Amino acid sequence: MFDFDQYLGFLAFLTILTIGFWLMIFLLTFVIPYWIGGAILEILKEKRDAKKAKRNQ
Template sequence: MLDFSQFSGLILFMFIFTAGFWLLIFLLTFVVPYWIGGTIWENFILKKEAREAAEGK
């Protein structure tokens, strides 16, 4: 049987472990695709502006 200090340590470990797990899931499913999509979109806009500037010369 666990005494209070062991039990509280186990609860703290499980909280940190599950918080890290859900943070990793959140980053992989929302933040990283948003970041990659924004980078691709920004590069597309910059190339479009450069092409329009070259055609305007």
């Protein structure tokens, strides 16, 4: 059915596909929400500091 080099190519393809799948799951569930949450907190902190500086002037 498969030659040995075709078998190795198929295994390499499945390995790359699986790594890509789990990397995408990891990025979508942990990294991107952490990044967005940190950006929102940073924006809120800057607005709070600007409001505090304006009030102190």
